[in-house]
Amino acid sequence: MTKTLRRLALSLLPLPLLAAAAPPSPVEKLRDETLAGDKVAWDIVEDLTTEVGPRLAGTEAEARARQWAVKRLKALGFHNVHIEDATMATWVRGAETAEIVSPYPQKVVLTALGGSGATPPDGIEAQVVGFDSVDALRAAPPEAVKGRIVFVSHAMKPNQDGSGYGYYGAVRRSAPAIGAQKGAVAVIIRSLGTDYHRNPHTGLTTWGNVTPIPAAALSIPDAENLARMLKRTPRVTMRLTLTPRFVGDTPTGNVVAEVPGTDPSAGIILVGGHLDSWDLGTGAIDDAAGVAIVAAAAKKVMEAGRPRRTIRVIWFGDEETGGAGSRAYFAAHKGENVVFVGESDFGADRIWRFVPGFAPENKPLADRIASALFPLGINLGRGEVEAGADLGAWVRAGSAGADLGQDGTRYFDYHHTPDDTLDKVDAEQLRQNVAAWAAMLSLVANAPEPIAKLPPRPERRQ
Amino acid sequence: MTKTLRRLALSLLPLPLLAAAAPPSPVEKLRDETLAGDKVAWDIVEDLTTEVGPRLAGTEAEARARQWAVKRLKALGFHNVHIEDATMATWVRGAETAEIVSPYPQKVVLTALGGSGATPPDGIEAQVVGFDSVDALRAAPPEAVKGRIVFVSHAMKPNQDGSGYGYYGAVRRSAPAIGAQKGAVAVIIRSLGTDYHRNPHTGLTTWGNVTPIPAAALSIPDAENLARMLKRTPRVTMRLTLTPRFVGDTPTGNVVAEVPGTDPSAGIILVGGHLDSWDLGTGAIDDAAGVAIVAAAAKKVMEAGRPRRTIRVIWFGDEETGGAGSRAYFAAHKGENVVFVGESDFGADRIWRFVPGFAPENKPLADRIASALFPLGINLGRGEVEAGADLGAWVRAGSAGADLGQDGTRYFDYHHTPDDTLDKVDAEQLRQNVAAWAAMLSLVANAPEPIAKLPPRPERRQ
Numbered sequence: 001m002t003k004t005l006r007r008l009a010l011s012l013l014p015l016p017l018l019a020a021a022a023p024p025s026p027v028e029k030l031r032d033e034t035l036a037g038d039k040v041a042w043d044i045v046e047d048l049t050t051e052v053g054p055r056l057a058g059t060e061a062e063a064r065a066r067q068w069a070v071k072r073l074k075a076l077g078f079h080n081v082h083i084e085d086a087t088m089a090t091w092v093r094g095a096e097t098a099e100i101v102s103p104y105p106q107k108v109v110l111t112a113l114g115g116s117g118a119t120p121p122d123g124i125e126a127q128v129v130g131f132d133s134v135d136a137l138r139a140a141p142p143e144a145v146k147g148r149i150v151f152v153s154h155a156m157k158p159n160q161d162g163s164g165y166g167y168y169g170a171v172r173r174s175a176p177a178i179g180a181q182k183g184a185v186a187v188i189i190r191s192l193g194t195d196y197h198r199n200p201h202t203g204l205t206t207w208g209n210v211t212p213i214p215a216a217a218l219s220i221p222d223a224e225n226l227a228r229m230l231k232r233t234p235r236v237t238m239r240l241t242l243t244p245r246f247v248g249d250t251p252t253g254n255v256v257a258e259v260p261g262t263d264p265s266a267g268i269i270l271v272g273g274h275l276d277s278w279d280l281g282t283g284a285i286d287d288a289a290g291v292a293i294v295a296a297a298a299k300k301v302m303e304a305g306r307p308r309r310t311i312r313v314i315w316f317g318d319e320e321t322g323g324a325g326s327r328a329y330f331a332a333h334k335g336e337n338v339v340f341v342g343e344s345d346f347g348a349d350r351i352w353r354f355v356p357g358f359a360p361e362n363k364p365l366a367d368r369i370a371s372a373l374f375p376l377g378i379n380l381g382r383g384e385v386e387a388g389a390d391l392g393a394w395v396r397a398g399s400a401g402a403d404l405g406q407d408g409t410r411y412f413d414y415h416h417t418p419d420d421t422l423d424k425v426d427a428e429q430l431r432q433n434v435a436a437w438a439a440m441l442s443l444v445a446n447a448p449e450p451i452a453k454l455p456p457r458p459e460r461r462q
Numbered sequence: 463m464t465k466t467l468r469r470l471a472l473s474l475l476p477l478p479l480l481a482a483a484a485p486p487s488p489v490e491k492l493r494d495e496t497l498a499g500d501k502v503a504w505d506i507v508e509d510l511t512t513e514v515g516p517r518l519a520g521t522e523a524e525a526r527a528r529q530w531a532v533k534r535l536k537a538l539g540f541h542n543v544h545i546e547d548a549t550m551a552t553w554v555r556g557a558e559t560a561e562i563v564s565p566y567p568q569k570v571v572l573t574a575l576g577g578s579g580a581t582p583p584d585g586i587e588a589q590v591v592g593f594d595s596v597d598a599l600r601a602a603p604p605e606a607v608k609g610r611i612v613f614v615s616h617a618m619k620p621n622q623d624g625s626g627y628g629y630y631g632a633v634r635r636s637a638p639a640i641g642a643q644k645g646a647v648a649v650i651i652r653s654l655g656t657d658y659h660r661n662p663h664t665g666l667t668t669w670g671n672v673t674p675i676p677a678a679a680l681s682i683p684d685a686e687n688l689a690r691m692l693k694r695t696p697r698v699t700m701r702l703t704l705t706p707r708f709v710g711d712t713p714t715g716n717v718v719a720e721v722p723g724t725d726p727s728a729g730i731i732l733v734g735g736h737l738d739s740w741d742l743g744t745g746a747i748d749d750a751a752g753v754a755i756v757a758a759a760a761k762k763v764m765e766a767g768r769p770r771r772t773i774r775v776i777w778f779g780d781e782e783t784g785g786a787g788s789r790a791y792f793a794a795h796k797g798e799n800v801v802f803v804g805e806s807d808f809g810a811d812r813i814w815r816f817v818p819g820f821a822p823e824n825k826p827l828a829d830r831i832a833s834a835l836f837p838l839g840i841n842l843g844r845g846e847v848e849a850g851a852d853l854g855a856w857v858r859a860g861s862a863g864a865d866l867g868q869d870g871t872r873y874f875d876y877h878h879t880p881d882d883t884l885d886k887v888d889a890e891q892l893r894q895n896v897a898a899w900a901a902m903l904s905l906v907a908n909a910p911e912p913i914a915k916l917p918p919r920p921e922r923r924q
C-alpha cells in the first residue's frame with residue numbers, strides 16, 4: 001500500500017525539467033543537482049534511526065544522539081559544531097497493559113501519553129464511560145465521570161496540510177486534565193491518528209494545575225472495538241496498569257552547527273528540526289527527516305561557496321515532551337540579529353506549499369524563492385508562518401521566516417507510534433525536500449538586500 | 463491507504479448486472495440478492511471479534527467462542543447445532559521482550575512463534591548471526607551458529623493468489639528447528655508478512671524430534687533495522703526474553719450446524735472455516751470472515767427452500783496451533799458419504815478465482831457453477847483443490863470440492879498479527895464472497911445428478 005501511495009505522490013513530482021533557453025542560474029543548478037542526487041539527508045535518517053534509534057528527551061538515548069550528531073555534523077564539514085546544554089524534567093514510560101474485564105474479556109492495546117500519571121503497580125479496575133468528543137466530556141456532569149475510566153473519541157481524518165491536529169488534538173492535550181477535574185480515575189483516548197493499526201499514538205498531555213491521573217491512547221482498532229462494546233452495553237469494565245514516572249531533572253541539549261557567512265552585519269539564519277523522538281518508534285519521520293533535510297540543504301549551500309549570511313543549523317533537544325531545548329536556545333540567543341528562520345518537522349513527503357513570512361519590503365526575495373520552488377511542484381500559500389515548535393518563538397518575536405509544507409496525508413498514520421521507522425521515508429520525496437530547502441536557503445543567505453524584521457505577534461492559544 | 467486499495471478492489475467488482483432477456487434463474491436471484499444485501503456475515507464478523515475477540519485454541523477464550531457460536535448458529539435457524547469436543551496440547555504466550563544491547567542499544571519488537579520454547583525468566587544474551595534465507599541457514603556450518611541467536615530473513619512479497627507463503631513459510635515452520643539442531647540458543651525470523659508495521663506475525667513452528675528453543679518473529683521494520691546493523695558490524699548482541707509455555711491437554715472442539723436435505727442418499731456437503739484465532743488480533747480475517755461467509759451462504763440456501771443434500775457448516779477448533787479440531791472431525795466422520803467440501807480461510811477480499819475439483823462426469827455441474835460466478839468477476843482456475851487445513855483431508859480422501867480463491871494481495875499484511883481486526887474487512891467485498899458461496903452451494907446442494915468421488919491422493923509435503 002505504501003507503494004500505491006508512493007506512486008501517487010511521485011506522479012506529482014516534477015517532470016524532468018525541460019531545457020531552458022537560458023543556462024540555469026546557480027540556484028537552479030543547486031536545486032536540480034540536489035533533487036537528482038542528494039544522499040546526505042538519507043544517510044542521516046538511516047544512520048540515526050539505526051545506530052541510535054528511539055531517543056526520548058532527557059534520557060541517555062537522547063544524550064547518545066547528541067554525541068552521534070556532533071560527530072556527523074563535523075564529518076559533514078560544518079563549522080563551530082557544539083552542544084548547548086539544557087535541563088529538563090524527564091518523564092519515562094513504564095508498564096502499560098489493559099484489558100476489558102467484562103462483559104467481553106480481551107486485551108486492548110494502548111500506550112501512556114507523555115506526562116501521564118501512574119496507576120498502582122497492580123492496576124485499577126473501573127467502569128468505562130464514553131464520550132464522542134472532548135466537548136462532550138466538557139459538558140458532562142461530574143457525577144457521570146467520577147470514579148470512572150473516561151474514554152474520549154474523535155473524528156480526525158487525514159488532510160494534506162495536516163490540519164485537524166489542531167482541533168482534534170485537544171482530545172490528547174486537554175481531555176485527561178478535564179477528566180481528572182471531574183473525578184475520573186483515568187482517561188483513555190482514541191489515538192490522535194488516522195491509521196488502522198494496533199499501534200497507539202503517544203504524545204504530550206498537559207495538566208496545568210491539575211494533579212496528573214493515568215492517561216493513555218488506545219490504538220484506533222481498539223478504540224473502535226471499545227466503542228462497539230459501549231454501543232451494546234453501558235456496563236463495560238476495564239483493568240488498566242500504567243506505571244510511567246517522572247525521574248527528576250536530567251540533561252538535554254541542542255546540537256548546533258554553522259555555515260559561516262561573509263557579512264556579519266547581514267544577520268543570521270536559523271534552520272532546525274528536533275533530535276529527540278518519542279520512545280516507541282525510531283523517530284524517522286519525527287524528526288530524523290527534519291534534521292536531515294535542513295542539514296543536507298545547508299551543506300549544499302556551503303558547498304556552493306561561502307554565503308553572505310551565516311546559516312546556523314540547530315538540532316533541538318526535547319521538542320516532544322516540553323520544549324526545554326528551544327526555550328533554552330531562545331533565552332540564550334534572543335539578543336542576536338536573527339533575520340530568517342525555518343523549521344522542518346512534518347515528515348519527508350513532498351513539499352507542496354511555500355508560505356513566506358517576510359516584511360512587505362522583502363516581497364522581491366519571497367518572489368525569487370517562489371520562482372525557484374514552482375518547478376518542484378511547490379505552490380505559493382498564504383497565511384501566518386509558524387516555523388514550528390522549535391523556532392516559532394523567533395517569528396513571533398519578529399524574525400522573517402517561511403514554512404515549506406510537506407504533504408501530511410499519511411503523516412498522522414505514523415506520528416508518535418511504534419511505526420515511525422525508516423521504511424516510512426521515501427528517498428525520492430526526501431530529495432525533493434532537500435532541493436526545496438537548498439534553493440530557499442541559498443536565496444535567503446545570499447540576498448543582497450537587507451532582510452527586515454516584522455512586528456512581534458502574540459502566541460496563538462490552542 | 464486502505465481506502466486506496468479498497469477503491470482498486472471495488473473497481474474490479476461487477477457492474478450492476480444488466481437486465482437479461484430471460485428472467486433470472488433461482489440461483490442468479492439468490493446470488494444477486496446476497497450481493498446486494500447480506501448482513502448475516504458482517505454481523506458474525508463484527509459480533510465475534512467484538513464480543514469474544516482473540517480466541518487462542520485450547521484456551522477459555524476459544525471455549526467462550528464455542529458457546530457464542532452455538533447461540534448464534536441456533537439464532538440463525540440452523541438445525542442440529544452442537545459442539546463436538548476434542549482435546550489438544552495447548553501452548554500459551556508469555557512475556558516477550560528483546561533489545562539490542564550493543565553496539566546500537568534499542569528495543570526491538572517481536573512475538574513468539576507458536577510452539578516456541580522459553581528463555582529463562584530474565585532472558586538470554588547472545589551475539590546475533592544473520593542469514594538471508596532458510597537455505598543459507600541450512601548450509602551454515604554448526605560452528606557459525608552454536609551459542610548464537612540466529613536471525614533468518616526472506617524475500618516474501620505480496621501476490622494475488624497468496625503464493626509465496628508456501629516457499630517462504632519454511633522460514634517460520636522450519637528455521638527454528640534447523641537452528642536448534644546446529645546449537646543456536648534462539649532463532650528469530652523476519653516476520654512472514656508483507657507489511658511495514660511494528661506488528662510481528664506469529665504462527666506455528668514445528669520441531670519434529672528437536673527440543674524446542676526460543677523462536678520469535680521480528681516485525682518487518684525491526685528485521686530491516688537488524689539487517690542494517692549486521693551490515694555495519696558482525697558483532698551485534700541481543701537480549702531476548704520469551705516465556706511461553708505448554709499448559710498440558712485442554713479442551714477444544716468443533717461447532718457444527720446443519721441445513722437438512724431432502725435426500726439422504728445424495729450425500730453430505732461440508733463447508734467450514736475455523737473458529738479459533740491467534741491471540742494477538744481479534745481474528746477478523748483469520749478466520750471470523752471464513753466462518754461467517756460459509757454460514758451466511760448456507761443460510762441463504764436454507765431460506766430458498768430445503769435443498770436436496772444436507773449442508774453441514776463446521777466451525778473448526780484449533781486450526782492455528784496444530785489442527786486438533788479437523789483431525790478429530792475426520793476421524794469421527796470419515797465413514798460418512800461426504801460428496802463435496804469447501805473451506806474459507808483466506809480473509810474476505812473479493813473472490814477472483816473458482817477452482818473446481820470434481821470427477822470428470824461432473825463437469826456439467828462445474829460448468830453451471832462457473833457460469834453463476836462469472837458475473838461476480840470470478841474466473842475459472844485450474845489446479846488441485848486444497849480445501850484448506852480443515853477440510854483438505856476430505857478431498858485427499860476422494861470427496862469432490864472447490865476452492866473460491868480470495869484476493870490475497872493484502873492478506874499477509876495482517877495475517878497472524880495484532881492488526882487482524884474488524885476494520886480490515888470490507889463489507890462490500892465480504893458480500894461478494896457470500897454471494898459466490900451461496901451460488902455454488904445452492905447448485906451443488908440441489909444438483910439432480912450424483913456427485914462422484916475422485917481417486918484418493920497423498921498429502922503434499924511442504
